[in-house]
Amino acid sequence: MEEGQVYLASLLRREVRDAKDREVGHVEDLAFDLAAKPPVATDIAVHLQWTDRIGGLLLPRPVEDIVLLMPWSEVEAIEPEAVYLRHEHPEFEVASSEGKLLLRRDVLNKQMVDAEGNRLQRVDAVILKPEGVLLFLEGLQVGMEWFPPGRRMERIVGKLRRRYNRAGEENIIPYEAILRVDEGELVIRT
The missing domain is CATH 2.30.30.240 (PRC-barrel domain)
Incomplete structure (x- = not known):
């Protein structure tokens, strides 16, 4: 592998932190647009430890062990120790995985x-x-x-x-x- 490249596997299960630097889960998958040249990440699938909201919807009760797809605009930074999101938990933007290519x-x-x-x-x-x-x-x-x-x-x-x-x-x-x-x-x- 050439310098400046990373394996997908090195990002999977990487800790995900919200805007207040709280650990909220880990990277589960990445969605890519193959039509773009070069193909670019469009969404990030985050395995949340728990949530009581999905987007603007309040759930009847908190749920654990859920994977949400978020648009790439939700990603603030990718660091060796964690991926940082722009918003605080649970105010994340969410996206549908329908029609998405997940690596x-x-x-x-x-x-x-x-x-x-x-x-x-x-x-x-x-x-x-x-x-x-x-x-x-x-x-x-x-x-x-x-x-x-x-x-x-x-x-x-x-x-x-x-x-x-x-x-x-x-x-x-x-x-x-x-x-x-x-x-x-x-x-x-x-």
């Missing part, structure tokens, strides 16, 4: 296939690039230690990195090669 749920450990449907390999890791408070998708890391699939993936990844003029580690598929995410698999341009 942990929809990409990490999912099967990659080529445009003809041939199975390639699973996604081992998702590589992100932070720029200020924004996060951009850099690529997908794949293991190439298995023979013969490892040799085949090595050739495919090399071809893709040359096509998109991306130097660096040999086992990273550039984001530009992602055609779409279907249910349960990622379609990669080979």
Whole structure:
């Protein structure tokens, strides 16, 4: 992995703190817009320890163990020890997950296939690039230690990195090669 990049896994379960610096939960997932070039984070899924409100709605009783999707505008800062939100608990903006691409749920450990449907390999890791408070998708890391699939993936990844003029580690598929995410698999341009 190149300098200035982070693994999605390093952000998952990272502590989340509100505007008053109170721990409110942890990062559960990140939503991305694949149509943007480069793809950018649009929402953050936060696993709250508890809440008695969702958006402006007061709940009949407090609930524990709930995951809320919040627009990325709710993120104030991403630090090594925690993600900081703009508002205090429970005054967060919330968003629907309908139609959203969530990296942990929809990409990490999912099967990659080529445009003809041939199975390639699973996604081992998702590589992100932070720029200020924004996060951009850099690529997908794949293991190439298995023979013969490892040799085949090595050739495919090399071809893709040359096509998109991306130097660096040999086992990273550039984001530009992602055609779409279907249910349960990622379609990669080979």
